Amino acid sequence: MVEKSKKAEVLNLSFGYSPAVKVIRSINLPIYQNTVTALIGPSGCGKSTLLRCFNRMHDLYGQVKYEGEIKLYPESVNILSSTVDPIEVRMKVGMVFQKPNPFPKSIFENIAYGLRVRGIKKRSYIDDKVEDSLKKAGLWDEVSSRLHTSAAALSGGQQQRLCIARALATEPDLLLLDEPTSALDPISTAHIEELLAELKKSVTILMVTHNLHQAARTADYTAFMYLGDLIEFGESDQIFTNPKEQRTENYITGRFG
Amino acid sequence: MKEGFSDPKSFKRRAREVKELLIKSILFCCAASSVLITFGVVWTLLKEALPFFQEVSFGQFLFDTEWTPLFEDPKYGIMTLVSGTLLTTFIALTVAIPLGTITAVFLSEYCSANVREILKPVLELLAAVPTVVYGYFALLFVTPLLQKIIPDLASFNALSAGLVMGVMIIPYVSSLTEDAMRAVPVYLREGSLALGASNFQTSFKVIVPSAFSGIASAYVLGISRALGETMVVAIAAGLQPRLSFNPLESTETLTAYIVQVSMGDLPQGSIGYKTIYVAGSVLLLFTLVFNLIGQRIRSRVEKKAK
Ligand SMILES: Nc1ncnc2c1ncn2[C@@H]1O[C@H](COP(=O)(O)OP(=O)(O)OP(=O)(O)O)[C@@H](O)[C@H]1O
Numbered sequence: 226m227v228e229k230s231k232k233a234e235v236l237n238l239s240f241g242y243s244p245a246v247k248v249i250r251s252i253n254l255p256i257y258q259n260t261v262t263a264l265i266g267p268s269g270c271g272k273s274t275l276l277r278c279f280n281r282m283h284d285l286y287g288q289v290k291y292e293g294e295i296k297l298y299p300e301s302v303n304i305l306s307s308t309v310d311p312i313e314v315r316m317k318v319g320m321v322f323q324k325p326n327p328f329p330k331s332i333f334e335n336i337a338y339g340l341r342v343r344g345i346k347k348r349s350y351i352d353d354k355v356e357d358s359l360k361k362a363g364l365w366d367e368v369s370s371r372l373h374t375s376a377a378a379l380s381g382g383q384q385q386r387l388c389i390a391r392a393l394a395t396e397p398d399l400l401l402l403d404e405p406t407s408a409l410d411p412i413s414t415a416h417i418e419e420l421l422a423e424l425k426k427s428v429t430i431l432m433v434t435h436n437l438h439q440a441a442r443t444a445d446y447t448a449f450m451y452l453g454d455l456i457e458f459g460e461s462d463q464i465f466t467n468p469k470e471q472r473t474e475n476y477i478t479g480r481f482g
Numbered sequence: 483m484k485e486g487f488s489d490p491k492s493f494k495r496r497a498r499e500v501k502e503l504l505i506k507s508i509l510f511c512c513a514a515s516s517v518l519i520t521f522g523v524v525w526t527l528l529k530e531a532l533p534f535f536q537e538v539s540f541g542q543f544l545f546d547t548e549w550t551p552l553f554e555d556p557k558y559g560i561m562t563l564v565s566g567t568l569l570t571t572f573i574a575l576t577v578a579i580p581l582g583t584i585t586a587v588f589l590s591e592y593c594s595a596n597v598r599e600i601l602k603p604v605l606e607l608l609a610a611v612p613t614v615v616y617g618y619f620a621l622l623f624v625t626p627l628l629q630k631i632i633p634d635l636a637s638f639n640a641l642s643a644g645l646v647m648g649v650m651i652i653p654y655v656s657s658l659t660e661d662a663m664r665a666v667p668v669y670l671r672e673g674s675l676a677l678g679a680s681n682f683q684t685s686f687k688v689i690v691p692s693a694f695s696g697i698a699s700a701y702v703l704g705i706s707r708a709l710g711e712t713m714v715v716a717i718a719a720g721l722q723p724r725l726s727f728n729p730l731e732s733t734e735t736l737t738a739y740i741v742q743v744s745m746g747d748l749p750q751g752s753i754g755y756k757t758i759y760v761a762g763s764v765l766l767l768f769t770l771v772f773n774l775i776g777q778r779i780r781s782r783v784e785k786k787a788k
């Protein structure tokens with residue numbers, strides 16, 4: 226594979242929920258444009274913590290200190306800098322959570338939400354964007370006749386695709402997914418995996434997953450984390466067939482220890 | 483050795499069943515007592531109120547424009563007291579609902595835990611001040627102050643009584659509203675913020691609508707408090723029944739009428755005595771209606787969310 230241009234880059238990032246304990250340490254990780262990068266590793270190793278640095282989610286919970294940088298390209302701005310407004314970061318970096326979390330509003334209003342928040346009022350634009358995002362998320366055919374009914378009535382898999390559509394509507398540069406299929410059945414999961422392959426044409430994706438097959442199938446690059454350290458990063462083919470590190474091999478073969 | 487299944491007639495099994503039954507009965511009695519007391523109150527009210535209508539027709543009761551049951555030529559137009567009650571309640575709610583909601587949004591979404599620890603007790607103090615104190619505060623402080631801006635304001639008036647009552651009710655509204663907002667799952671809050679929404683947008687477009695059924699309960703409690711409040715209106719709004727919605731004039735509420743006549747000694751069984759129960763029944767009816775409306779809104783919202 227030819228070297229692609231970078232969409233983002235983690236540089237020497239350390240972060241902890243309290244000053245004394247660093248949950249992730251000195252992470253260096255490139256995120257290539259229009260690819261899917263998977264973050265894998267045992268529970269508690271800091272995958273979600275790292276992911277939530279990318280949209281400054283940690284800022285919601287009091288004074289936090291990020292050490293190191295996450296550069297977003299092509300602007301080449303360190304989005305962790307205290308001079309950067311976290312809201313502007315979240316305008317560029319979308320996120321889909323582990324548990325589908327539609328707002329208690331209609332399907333239409335769920336997707337329009339991100340646009341309204343950005344002050345967009347033009348009705349025709351919002352209509353188009355809602356349709357477009359639902360199509361991208363593969364949900365349009367199922368919901369086009371009931372856009373103005375409650376999103377809570379959708380199935381779990383549909384709700385998760387709605388959340389993906391909601392994030393896509395705002396045209397993020399980078400889309401973060403934290404175990405997006407762990408609450409879903411195999412069919413919904415397969416649906417979302419297909420979707421990712423399609424989506425990466427227009428957006429760069431960083432995804433946490435516990436499902437190694439999913440990482441191998443859908444991700445172009447895979448990063449393995451262990452106890453807060455990034456152990457190995459490389460093309461998924463290489464990580465899953467020919468890992469360089471012993472710990473990576475132990476993890477992907479299920480021999481842990 | 484593992485124990486097998488016990489014989490249904492064994493002592494151990496019987497003892498457990500009797501104990502369960504006993505606990506269940508005690509719990510049932512506790513729950514039932516509040517229902518019984520409610521029925522008791524309603525019965526006492528109606529027992530004295532119903533004979534009233536043997537002497538006064540419904541037409542007079544509903545359409546007379548004066549309420550003078552103790553005069554030589556008695557008139558029984560309940561709408562005078564109802565208008566006074568609704569007027570002061572409305573004024574109180576225009577204060578309590580916006581301020582209570584905004585306070586709750588601030589406490590739940592904006593301020594740090596430290597600030598909240600200080601603010602909440604202070605706020606609860608508002609509810610702890612005796613209502614007589616509020617009454618005199620309205621009469622002796624708020625009214626003179628308002629008279630500087632509105633020279634036409636009577637010294638007893640619905641406006642300042644209503645405003646002060648509103649302040650008094652703020653903690654009831656804000657504390658229940660805040661509880662409802664804080665019960666909104668964190669993943670909805672994060673979902674909104676992750677889309678680039680500000681705190682303000684998240685609060686009013688996601689949190690408040692999600693917490694709506696709890697917030698509706700808070701408002702209903704506020705309304706019930708305002709309808710039932712007695713001291714403030716008795717002291718500051720004057721004791722003049724008047725079929726009017728002018729907030730600058732004096733007025734009388736159902737509750738204020740009840741205390742007013744209860745303080746004189748009316749012979750038991752006289753028509754004046756019965757009017758106390760009639761006013762009480764009407765008041766109960768209003769509180770009941772608002773509670774039912776609140777419940778309907780709540781169940782409708784809950785159904786919609788499912
Ligand atoms: N809000 C928090 N406050 C304090 N510590 C936290 C917080 N969230 C996570 N941690 C700690 O940080 C470490 C990493 O947690 P993180 O959620 O990033 O793990 P993870 O790799 O996503 O695990 P999982 O696969 O189970 O989701 C854990 O030890 C966890 O206990």
Ligand SMILES: [Mg+2]
Pocket residue numbers: 272273274403433
């Ligand atoms: Mg996690």
